Amino acid sequence: MSVSGSERSAEGNRKKRVVIVGGGTAGWMTASYLTAAFGDRVDLTVVESAQIGTIGVGEATFSDIRHFFEFLRLEESDWMPECNATYKLAVRFENWREPGHHFYHPFEQMSSVDGFPLSDWWLRNPTTSRFDKDSFVMTSLCDAGVSPRYLDGSLIDQDFVEQERDDDSARSTIAEYQGAQFPYAYHFEAHLLAKYLTGYATRRGTRHIVDNVVDVALDERGWISHVRTEEHGDLEADLFVDCTGFRGLLLNKALGEPFVSYQDTLPNDSAVALQVPLDMEREPIRPCTTATAQEAGWIWTIPLISRVGTGYVYASDYTTPEQAERVLRDFVGPAAADVPANHIKMRIGRSRRSWVNNCVGVGLSSGFVEPLESTGIFFIHHAIEQIVKYFPSGGAGDDRLRELYNRSVGHVMDGVREFLVLHYRSAKRADNQYWKDTKTRTVPDSLAERIEFWKHKVPDAETVYPYYHGLPPYSYNCILLGMGGIDVNYSPALDWANEKAALAEFERIRVKAEKLVQELPTQNEYFAAMRAGR
Ligand SMILES: Cc1cc2nc3c(=O)[nH]c(=O)nc-3n(C[C@H](O)[C@H](O)[C@H](O)COP(=O)(O)OP(=O)(O)OC[C@H]3O[C@@H](n4cnc5c(N)ncnc54)[C@H](O)[C@@H]3O)c2cc1C
Numbered sequence: 001m002s003v004s005g006s007e008r009s010a011e012g013n014r015k016k017r018v019v020i021v022g023g024g025t026a027g028w029m030t031a032s033y034l035t036a037a038f039g040d041r042v043d044l045t046v047v048e049s050a051q052i053g054t055i056g057v058g059e060a061t062f063s064d065i066r067h068f069f070e071f072l073r074l075e076e077s078d079w080m081p082e083c084n085a086t087y088k089l090a091v092r093f094e095n096w097r098e099p100g101h102h103f104y105h106p107f108e109q110m111s112s113v114d115g116f117p118l119s120d121w122w123l124r125n126p127t128t129s130r131f132d133k134d135s136f137v138m139t140s141l142c143d144a145g146v147s148p149r150y151l152d153g154s155l156i157d158q159d160f161v162e163q164e165r166d167d168d169s170a171r172s173t174i175a176e177y178q179g180a181q182f183p184y185a186y187h188f189e190a191h192l193l194a195k196y197l198t199g200y201a202t203r204r205g206t207r208h209i210v211d212n213v214v215d216v217a218l219d220e221r222g223w224i225s226h227v228r229t230e231e232h233g234d235l236e237a238d239l240f241v242d243c244t245g246f247r248g249l250l251l252n253k254a255l256g257e258p259f260v261s262y263q264d265t266l267p268n269d270s271a272v273a274l275q276v277p278l279d280m281e282r283e284p285i286r287p288c289t290t291a292t293a294q295e296a297g298w299i300w301t302i303p304l305i306s307r308v309g310t311g312y313v314y315a316s317d318y319t320t321p322e323q324a325e326r327v328l329r330d331f332v333g334p335a336a337a338d339v340p341a342n343h344i345k346m347r348i349g350r351s352r353r354s355w356v357n358n359c360v361g362v363g364l365s366s367g368f369v370e371p372l373e374s375t376g377i378f379f380i381h382h383a384i385e386q387i388v389k390y391f392p393s394g395g396a397g398d399d400r401l402r403e404l405y406n407r408s409v410g411h412v413m414d415g416v417r418e419f420l421v422l423h424y425r426s427a428k429r430a431d432n433q434y435w436k437d438t439k440t441r442t443v444p445d446s447l448a449e450r451i452e453f454w455k456h457k458v459p460d461a462e463t464v465y466p467y468y469h470g471l472p473p474y475s476y477n478c479i480l481l482g483m484g485g486i487d488v489n490y491s492p493a494l495d496w497a498n499e500k501a502a503l504a505e506f507e508r509i510r511v512k513a514e515k516l517v518q519e520l521p522t523q524n525e526y527f528a529a530m531r532a533g534r
């Protein structure tokens with residue numbers, strides 16, 4: 001049966017009621033975005049427990065998150081100081097190849113010369129031993145610890161052109177900006193962002209209830225009719241958003257949607273985190289996330305204003321929480337002596353479907369992979385954009401919209417899973433059982449085949465995971481060439497090609513990096529100026 005446009009708009013015009021259960025980063029990002037998208041044409045409620053805490057460890061993001069802030073019409077100077085935020089130009093991988101080795105995965109598109117990516121040219125004739133330094137300007141900026149903006153706030157000269165916008169301009173989404181690589185992302189305290197967004201959303205009409213949801217009631221069709229709270233009665237809605245974190249209270253527990261584990265290919269299932277004070281007068285704020293390989297996983301280092309978020313992500317099959325905490329404390333040194341450790345058990349994988357009937361899971365309830373490439377908040381942001389894109393009418397087409405949503409969200413997580421598995425499979429390090437097993441553990445089927453292709457032709461759009469999952473082919477090049485455990489060959493055609501233009505491109509990158517390192521302020525200088533109101 002088809003639904004006419006007028007019938008649909010009549011149903012669509014009724015004010016929709018949305019109840020979001022959970023007030024972590026996912027809950028408040030969703031509330032803020034829906035408010036910004038629909039204004040008071042949608043009736044929004046967020047209910048969060050005062051007893052059940054949120055996950056917040058000091059997070060790193062994708063550069064795409066700027067579209068989220070732009071959608072909310074927020075400037076960096078509005079939210080960054082509130083969230084102890086800093087800039088992230090890359091992920092720096094330490095000791096994944098061998099002790100003392102490091103390389104970067106930067107926010108910078110890799111150039112092509114005569115139709116071949118720079119990685120191919122570099123493999124044919126490595127200018128130095130550092131693929132990342134020869135091919136990307138950002139690598140030098142990270143080593144030098146500088147900000148991607150000058151003290152007057154202007155952005156470094158990149159191919160990317162910042163859009164001029166005024167209050168009436170259209171707002172962009174992630175999908176519209178594929179191809180143009182923005183030069184940086186952020187580090188921030190996710191729980192402070194949730195707090196900031198609480199103010200944003202409630203000032204714009206979102207109802208905020210602090211209470212425990214104690215029951216989720218289903219109607220005869222198996223749809224959620226209401227959630228029951230301890231002190232605020234029953235909350236009814238057209239759409240329920242499950243932002244209850246790893247619990248998946250609505251989606252997994254009440255609706256019984258199965259959780260598909262990724263544990264067979266990504267065994268890290270635990271973390272221990274610390275918030276370490278940082279003396280900004282003396283210590284540099286590195287403009288990158290650092291991922292340092294360890295005996296049973298890796299340690300993240302995320303520089304924030306006045307502190308560093310750090311934690312050890314490990315596989316409980318290979319070490320214990322006590323040993324992991326010891327390794328982390330040794331790594332950080334005396335600065336962590338009085339800081340309490342936060343032990344976290346992670347649920348790795350995704351709900352089979354994230355949207356079931358009138359319930360959609362966003363955040364950890366929908367799915368999570370270990371934070372190696374900082375994808376958690378990207379998953380949330382992507383999911384919210386898709387909710388708006390596939391927002392239900394209440395009519396007969398909704399099944400199809402949900403199906404499209406589930407495909408899109410499933411592809412993003414499955415694609416990211418492949419990308420992360422590649423990190424372990426391609427890491428040269430094999431000095432203990434944990435690292436040896438990364439070479440023999442099963443990988444997602446198609447990845448095994450892709451790796452065989454990549455040995456002879458560096459990753460491009462034709463050979464990476466074929467659906468949108470946030471990561472461009474150049475990211476795969478960075479990991480393969482940086483990790484060093486899989487032999488990658490250059491395209492044979494380059495033996496007959498003239499490399500003059502490629503050598504000129506490497507030289508252009510070197511000169512540009514040298515110039516920017518001279519000119520740019522350090523992150524410490526930049527954020528001191530921002531916080532002083534510039
Ligand atoms: C170790 C680790 C490191 C991470 N690092 C990064 C990173 O670098 N980059 C990144 O992008 N992401 C990272 N993430 C992910 C990121 O922290 C989360 O995606 C993000 O915080 C969203 O969490 P959430 O809102 O889904 O869940 P939570 O923060 O767990 O929030 C759950 C909410 O549900 C509420 N709730 C639960 N049950 C009930 C109930 N019965 N009644 C009422 N309310 C209830 C709670 O009160 C809480 O408000 C990391 C995660 C982990 C575990």
Ligand SMILES: N[C@@H](Cc1c[nH]c2cc(Cl)ccc12)C(=O)O
Pocket residue numbers: 061062063064089090091105106107108181182185373470471472475
């Ligand atoms: N579109 C994403 C993907 C991305 C491109 N380069 C990087 C580098 C790193 Cl460290 C993470 C993510 C990415 C984005 O632009 O954020």
